[in-house]
Amino acid sequence: MTTVELTIDHLGVRGDGIAQNDQGPIYIPFTLKGEHVSANVSNSRGDVLQILDASPSRVTPICKHFGECGGCATQHMNAETYSDWKLSIVKDALQKADIDTPIEMISDCQVGERRRVTLTANKTNKGTELGYHKAASNHLIAIEECPVASRRIVDHLSHINDVARILTLHSKPAHLTITSLDNGLDIAVSAETRIGESEIQAVIKKVVAGRVIKRLAFNDQTLVETEALTTSFGDITVYPPSGSFLQASKRAELLMVDIVSKHLKSSKKVADLFSGCGTFTFPLAKKSQVHAVEMSGAALNTIDNAFRIQQGLKQITTERRDLARRPLMRDELKHFQGVVFDPPRAGAETQAKQLARSVVKKIAAVSCNPITLARDLTILTGGGFKIKSITAIDQFLFSAHVEVVALLERK
Structure with a gap:
């Protein structure tokens, strides 16, 4: 490791400042364009020792864990620099x-709006620690606050840690996916260990006493559920399964739903691909018949059950299918005038190839990965679609992730 002075040339897609030296680019976290810094450098990575000349865009981070915790990368940027950097991630891709x-x-997403986080619990000589890993490291940073997370999650970190303490019996870590739903917390724990009946009874007692955790699952087995958890898509109430996917921010979800619904409102039949529990399904079903396709049977059951008890919706049908391996084919797509797809980070390459060959008129492509989205859009435009608009939505505050909605229609 060598100590050098460097000037930051620009920001990378992960938020690192990038400087140049004789060996090539050096990536230095928590720095800004134009700053002159002293850093310890090893290979192509550097750690700041001192900011010798600070950028006017630098601001004081809002979290005391920033710089250690790997959850956030960019709390040191002012609003203008931050927004420009986020936009550049999408533009470059x-x-x-x-x-x-x-x-x-x-x-316009705000602090305190992240309703879904994944924390790691480690058993140590000092007890169980709960937090995020340091960036590019296995070292766990125990947290006492998290300004980006839902207030309900932050206010009950101590109680969540008490639950984690019961479930972390061995040296191997446990991962807690914590979701703040309308009426309480849903926690899905995954671990490489087993727990016995005494731990199950102890954790049930702890959850019931605390009241805020309404459901707790361990390695896909629900241990306790004191109340049916709900969320809403539009004005439709649904009962999502344990650990189910939701958009990170309710505000961002509403923005995406509005964009997609306006684009597809004239489509009599819509295919909602990678539908999850119905984020787009139910709002679209106000005006269109919707066929929801998803690999998770539990998510599709959620859609079916909610549809049966709701009024004022067009027909909703569901199909369990792995769209990465078995996409809706061109002949199957001929029944739909509109399609929305919101795949995992790997994107929808296989499905996009079939859409490009189809007679579908309108597509709304939603993605949390601009790189795979760019690939999928290239496939679709090569098949005769024209991109009508692209909207980037920052629902992953202070991170290098950004949500994108692209609207397409046949030329």
């Missing part, structure tokens, strides 16, 4: 794919 459609950036 699309430009590399020769997509030059203007991008609207929406950055």
Whole structure:
């Protein structure tokens, strides 16, 4: 490791400042363009020792764990620099794919709105620690606060840690996916260990006494559920299964739903691909018949059950299918005028190839990965679609992730 002075040339897609030296680019976290810094450098990575000349864009981070905890990368940027950097992530990915459609950036998500987080619990000589890993490290940073997370999650970190303490019997860590739903917390724990009946009874007692955790599952087995947890898509109430996927921010979800619904409102039949529990399914079913396709049987059961008890919706049908391996084919797609897809980070390449060959008129492509989205958009435009608009939504505050909604229609 060598101590050097460097000037930051620009920001990378992960939020690191990037400087140049004789050996090539050096990536230095928590720095800003134009700053002159002293850093310890090893290979292509550096750790700041001192900011010798600070950027006027630098601000005081809002969390005391920032710089150690790997959950956030960019709390040191002012609002303008932060928004420009987020937009650049999407722009760079699309430009590399020769997509030059203007991008609207929406950055109005606020602190305290992240309703889904994954924390790690480790058993140590001092007890159980609960927190996030340091960036690019296995070292756990125990947290006492998390300004980006839902207030309900933060206010009950101590209680969540008490639950984790019962479930972390061995040296191997446990991972807690914590979701704040309308009426309480849902916690899904995954671990490489087993627990016995005494631990199950102890954790049930702890959950019941605390009242805020309404459901707790361990390695896909529900240990306790004191109340049916609910969320809403539009004005439709659903009962999501344990650990189910939801958009990170309710505000961002509503923005995405509004964009997608307006685009597909004239489509008599819509295919909702990678539908999850119905984020887009139910709002779209106000005006269109919707066929929801998803690999998770539990998620589809959630859609079916909610549809049966709701009024004022068009027909909703469901199909369990792994769209990465078995996409809806061109002949199957001929029944739909509109399609929305919201795949995992790997994107929807296989499905996009079938859509490109189809007679579908309108598509809403939703993605949390601009790189795979750019690939999928290239496939679709190569099949005769025209990109109508691209909107970037910052629902992953202070991180290098950004949600994107692209609207397409046949030329």
